[in-house]
Amino acid sequence: MTTYNANTFYDELVTHGLVVPAGPLGAFGRGRVFEDVLEAFDALVVRTAAKDGVESMTFPPVIDKMIIERTGYMDSFPTLCGAIHSFVGNEREARALSQRIGQGEPWGDALGQTDVVLNPAACYPFYPTCTGTVPEGGRHVTMLAWVYRQEPSLEPTRMRSFRVREFIRIGTPETVVQWRDHWLDRGVAILKSLELPATPDVAADPFFGRGGKILAAGQIEQKLKFEVLIPVISLEHPTACCSFNYHQDKFGSAFDIKLPNGDTAHSACLGFGLERVVMALFKTHGFDLAAWPSGVRKRLWP
């Protein structure tokens, strides 16, 4: 019988060369076999969507700070944002900075905030590119992105820096909700086809503070967020490996995205947490890839 334990699971990932330890919590390296499985799973998802006519693009791990400001990200998740600060100064100031670092002193206050932050959600950089009127039928795009959440943890599925395969739909409320529902079924089906014990559930974002509890309750009541859960480090608290969000007109309003009829566009997105899916596969099927069920291997490497 499978037992679940966050600490021993991390150690096992390291022992099997799947994780390469690095100092900061949640920012470890990945070994070659881990990456092979991650790429194969990502390719399976992209293949599944191949006939949807989805556009593909790639954004860097840093995005415009303006996106965070205009969407109220810091109202909801103030502790999760990683902002990029840098040094601007003359040679004298640079020498003073070097000296502080050499003496082991803190040096963050010698830096100033830049115009970029780490991308907290793969879809964020896409919305500002849609300002204006979207074509009849809306937009439908996919991307793979490194995202960042400032929540250091020893727990291996709680990473700070990880990859998401994201799909975004922009259109009328009916279009995007129908699309979200279709992908919810499809996401569960993809994970089950890999013989993973995946179950969908209504979910809420980890909004900050007491006010956040009310926001989370509203999100659950309106069924704006779903997750697909798989036990990885706990049977009672399975891990969200895929997440579906209906934003209503939040991004359409923030970035002035209009439908051809003049209405503000609605949007929805879904993302597979690629490292979490890989960890779910190793947890479920064991650390020896050669011993995985042949059906699973054939799905990943057809």
Place this chain on the structure above:
Amino acid sequence: MTTYNANTFYDELVTHGLVVPAGPLGAFGRGRVFEDVLEAFDALVVRTAAKDGVESMTFPPVIDKMIIERTGYMDSFPTLCGAIHSFVGNEREARALSQRIGQGEPWGDALGQTDVVLNPAACYPFYPTCTGTVPEGGRHVTMLAWVYRQEPSLEPTRMRSFRVREFIRIGTPETVVQWRDHWLDRGVAILKSLELPATPDVAADPFFGRGGKILAAGQIEQKLKFEVLIPVISLEHPTACCSFNYHQDKFGSAFDIKLPNGDTAHSACLGFGLERVVMALFKTHGFDLAAWPSGVRKRLWP
């Protein structure tokens, strides 16, 4: 005859859907065809090295701040580092932060420095994993990583966030220099096989300040750095698309990496600037992939 111009080249990349504009300088998105070429070139490099017995691993775009501190990065490149700052505070402080952002005020001073920085060079996170004694024969690894340099520019090849295919060799001085020389020839050969006008040259890092000029002169005199250059936005100032660095015992000393005989290990690395190579291909062969020389297409998509 090909003409070179940084501004028109950026506009052409956008017009052809290769670059997706985003607000911050040097952090734009990439379109699908751009990514297809980038992945094909990366695969060509990896294929070329397939018989070398090189280990593969992947690190996130953020690394331990300690690496920057211990290698003296801020002495040499203080303005290029992107440090990650985050908010730690109670609900009252979070509300005050939200309010400042809502009023369009600066908010960087409400954040504090974390234990991670953006990775400035693909190889950096690898060295601390080698602390101790390396095996007989040393280490030989490769990785693809997103790196960051805080140098905002309108010039499209001068990106802040970009990808590097990196190879690292750790061993005796003879081993790593011989390896570097072999890869210098091989790097030029790979680029020339794509009918790119690639030429190698001795080079120096952009060390900061007046003291930096002396460091750069020493680097050139000792031939510690080479680059492979291709005209992309200027014929007179061709773009470095591949860079080779012999570090002597810099990283071996910083991270206490020993050879089996007890000597401090030497290291060298090389990196292909993947976006720059893709831009060089479009500049050299034109924006219509279908019209590229058939030999080039066959090398990229065998």
